[in-house]
Amino acid sequence: MAKNKTAFVCNDCGSDYAKWQGQCSDCGAWNTLSEIRLGPAARSGAGRAANDRRSGFAGALAEARVLADIDLEELPRFSSGAEEFDRVLGGGLVPGSAILVGGNPGAGKSTLLLQTMCHLAGGMEALYITGEESLQQVAMRARRLGLPTDKLRLMSETSVEAILAAAEKYRPRVLVVDSIQVVHSEDITSAPGSVSQVRECAAYLTRFAKQSGTVLFLVGHVTKDGSLAGPKVLEHMIDCSILLEGSHDSRFRTLRGQKNRFGAVNELGVFAMTEQGMREVKNPSAIFLDRSAEPASGSAVMVVWEGTRPLLVEIQALVDDSQLGNPRRVAVGLEQNRLAMLLAVLHRHGGLQVGDQDVFANVVGGVKVLETSADLALLLAIVSSYRDRQLPRDMVIFGEVGLSGEIRPVPSGQERLSEAAKHGFRRAIVPRANAPRSAVKGMEVIAVTRLEEALAAID
Numbered sequence: 001m002a003k004n005k006t007a008f009v010c011n012d013c014g015s016d017y018a019k020w021q022g023q024c025s026d027c028g029a030w031n032t033l034s035e036i037r038l039g040p041a042a043r044s045g046a047g048r049a050a051n052d053r054r055s056g057f058a059g060a061l062a063e064a065r066v067l068a069d070i071d072l073e074e075l076p077r078f079s080s081g082a083e084e085f086d087r088v089l090g091g092g093l094v095p096g097s098a099i100l101v102g103g104n105p106g107a108g109k110s111t112l113l114l115q116t117m118c119h120l121a122g123g124m125e126a127l128y129i130t131g132e133e134s135l136q137q138v139a140m141r142a143r144r145l146g147l148p149t150d151k152l153r154l155m156s157e158t159s160v161e162a163i164l165a166a167a168e169k170y171r172p173r174v175l176v177v178d179s180i181q182v183v184h185s186e187d188i189t190s191a192p193g194s195v196s197q198v199r200e201c202a203a204y205l206t207r208f209a210k211q212s213g214t215v216l217f218l219v220g221h222v223t224k225d226g227s228l229a230g231p232k233v234l235e236h237m238i239d240c241s242i243l244l245e246g247s248h249d250s251r252f253r254t255l256r257g258q259k260n261r262f263g264a265v266n267e268l269g270v271f272a273m274t275e276q277g278m279r280e281v282k283n284p285s286a287i288f289l290d291r292s293a294e295p296a297s298g299s300a301v302m303v304v305w306e307g308t309r310p311l312l313v314e315i316q317a318l319v320d321d322s323q324l325g326n327p328r329r330v331a332v333g334l335e336q337n338r339l340a341m342l343l344a345v346l347h348r349h350g351g352l353q354v355g356d357q358d359v360f361a362n363v364v365g366g367v368k369v370l371e372t373s374a375d376l377a378l379l380l381a382i383v384s385s386y387r388d389r390q391l392p393r394d395m396v397i398f399g400e401v402g403l404s405g406e407i408r409p410v411p412s413g414q415e416r417l418s419e420a421a422k423h424g425f426r427r428a429i430v431p432r433a434n435a436p437r438s439a440v441k442g443m444e445v446i447a448v449t450r451l452e453e454a455l456a457a458i459d
Helices: 083-089 109-120 135-145 160-170 195-212 233-237 284-288 336-350 372-387 413-422 451-457
Strands: 006-010 033-037 098-103 126-130 153-156 174-178 215-220 240-245 252-260 268-274 277-280 299-306 309-321 329-332 357-363 395-397 427-431 444-448
Touching: 006 195, 033 195, 083 240, 083 252, 083 268, 083 277, 098 109, 098 195, 098 233, 109 126, 109 135, 109 174, 109 215, 109 277, 126 135, 126 160, 135 153, 153 160, 160 195, 174 195, 195 215, 195 233, 268 284, 284 309, 299 372, 299 413, 309 372, 309 413, 329 336, 336 357, 336 372, 336 451, 357 372, 372 395, 372 427, 372 451, 413 427, 444 451
Parallel strands: 098 215, 098 240, 126 153, 126 174, 174 215, 299 395, 329 357, 395 427, 427 444
Antiparallel strands: 006 033, 240 252, 252 268, 268 277, 299 309, 309 357
């Protein structure tokens, strides 16, 4: 009898080794290598010739084609039933696509997918696989949310072989597997959730989706730092990776695209968690601009660009005397290292010394700002708090600040100004390169090239 071959795989990064060792050489983690059993090698020669008609990963094998001869018609899409969900997906669901949905426990992943599946089941075959909850728990949630339950097929299963058999039987157009971390294959000896189980089960399910044209939703866990759990190869296999974020003390949830082969990345959709489930927010700027009635220093409104649309967000700063030898620098919703860098620019080119002050910065509404267009608004909010002088409530600010004190342009400046004008803002401080060629109706635009000019504009 042939000896079974084994390998040792890192549970953090997925690197494999011929023998066990205490530390993974690739990611540096300790005691993360686990033993897995490898399957028999594929036959060669005549044995391989008998399998020449086997299917490939993305469908049946075909002859190579010239790039110019490939049909460029747009991939057929269909709506998920929620405009915000469709926006993040790039315009709708693409047949044969694999979508990975991640988020913290309690964020609303299962609720959002259950609503979507109940809506889609009214017009097509849909199958929901639950591995973490019982059928009664899912049915109770659907009844509590008032969802139609007479069309959706529900199945409680964790074996990938049984899931694929059910998918072959019912041939759904949309398939949800909740979650990929509890699914296991009988051919692999390691425990569910391990690197080898997650990788192989995801490969089986993705192969079925590509060959049958089924839209596949995989629910994934997240690690303590908020990133998707499992091997990195999981994110490479799927077509779209989206993350549902939101704090437990807020009813609003943000759905952000991190990878999308069929649309723009970093799209943002906003939902509100209500008693009737997840409800989409059509005008996110309105909720993020819910400002206090009394004007206060340290508050500024900026326009950030999320995917394909502008978003107005309030940013707050607090500058206070420090009682510590090392003053604190705290940023919520912003990059903390960038805050320290901007404070150095403010000292060097703005003449404002806050080295002995505690500086706190916060983006209202729990939004995470990933672009540099918030630099100028953050600095002006810090100056406003330090001087205890309010900024005009009808002023909007955006622009990137360079290390030499220059105000650099940001993409889509005209669209940002138009969005601010629609919400009643009458003044704007923007980079000179973003100054509109034609005047924006009802808005005074102050174009600046240096940080000193921006500070003079608010004096």
